[in-house]
Amino acid sequence: MRKIVVLALSVIVIVSIVLLVIDKNQDKYEAKKFPLNSEQKNIILSAKEQGRELSKKEMDSFTIGQGKFLLDQYLKNNNLNYAVGSKQYIHFLADISENKNMRNKPEFNIIEPYSNIYLAELQKKDPLLFRFHLKKSILDQTIKEVRKENIK
Template identity: 50%
Template sequence: MTKGRLALIFVVLLGSVAFIVIRNEQQANNASLYPLSSHQTAILDEAKVSKHGLSTDDIDRFTIGQGKFLLIQYFNRHHLNYRVGSKEYIRFLASISERKDLKENPTFVIIGSYASVYLSELQKKEPLFLRFHLPSDILNTTIKERRTVNNHL
C-alpha cells in the first residue's frame, strides 16, 4: 500500500471514531428522554415538604433514566458542567451516598439509584477510550425491576 492510501484509510477511520463518539455523547446526554410524570413530580414535592421521604412503592415507580434526568437538572441548577463519563461525573456519583446534604433530599434517592447502577455497570465494562454511558435498555427499567434483577444475581 502506498503512503497516500494509508493516510486516507487513517483519516476515514479517525473520522468514523469521532462520529461514533459524538453520536454516543449526544444520545447519552439526552436525559430529556426520561421526564417525570406530573404524578412523580407531585410525589417528590410532597416528600420534600413532609420530610418523611419516599416510600419503597414511590421509589419503585421511577426509572433509572429518570434518575439521570433528575441528576442533569441538579447539575444545571448548580451550574455543574460534568459530562457523562468524565472523572468529575464519576466522582460526583460516588460521593452521593456519603453526602448528608444530598441524602436528605428525596430527589437524591432516585438519583442515588441511577448512580448505583451507573457505577456498577461501569465497573463491569471498564471502557478504555470512550466515556461510558448506560444503554437505553437499562435506563428504561424501573428501580423495582433493577432491584429484582440484582436480587436474583
C-alpha cells in the first residue's frame, strides 16, 4: 500500500512540474506573438518626444495583445519578474490606473486596456491550479474594437 501512495505522489509531482514548465513557456511564446510594427513604434516614440499621451485615434490600431507585449517588455526592463496570474502581477495591473507616472507614458496608454480587460476577465474566473491567461481571441482584438464593444 505504501508503494502505491509513494508512486501516486511521485506522478503528481512530475505532472505538476511538467504543467508549470508548459505554462511558463506559454507566457514567453504569447508575448512574442504581438510585436509592434514600425508605424506603431513611431507613434509611441513621437508621443514620448512630445511628452504627451496617445490620442484615441493613435491607440486604435494597437491590439490588447500588444498591450501585454509592452507590459512584458516593461517588466523585463525593470527586473520585475512577475509571473502572469501571480499576486504581484495582479497587484501591478491594478495599480496601473492609479499611478500617474505610468499613465503619463505613451506605452501605458496601450498597457492599460490590457490591464483592465485582464482584471475584468479574471473576476469572471476561478483559477485554482493554473495562472489565468486571456484568450487569444481577446488578445487579437484592437483597442478600437474593445471600445466599440463596451459602448454597446
